[in-house]
Amino acid sequence: MILKTPRLCPSEPTKSAVGAAVAMPKYTKKQTKIVNNICLKILDPFVKKAYYSTLEFNF
Incomplete structure (x- = not known):
């Protein structure tokens, strides 16, 4: 899904993932x-x- 915003940067897909x-x-x-x-x-x-760092905080 691609958002139609001029502020979109290359890191956005990574954040979504x-x-x-x-x-x-x-x-x-x-x-x-x-x-x-x-x-x-x-x-x-x-x-x-990033995924495993977040897991440490959630669990």
């Missing part, structure tokens, strides 16, 4: 390990680092 990855375990806590495995395979190291 992190937001989606972080929101997922909140609704499927039993599948957190599965989500983590998917993230390990799909997300790049920067997003993974």
Whole structure:
């Protein structure tokens, strides 16, 4: 989904990916390990680092 705003910067898609990855375990806590495995395979190291930093605060 692309927002039609002139202020859009390259980091926005990354933030969206992190937001989606972080929101997922909140609704499927039993599948957190599965989500983590998917993230390990799909997300790049920067997003993974942000994802696991947020997990430490949430759990």
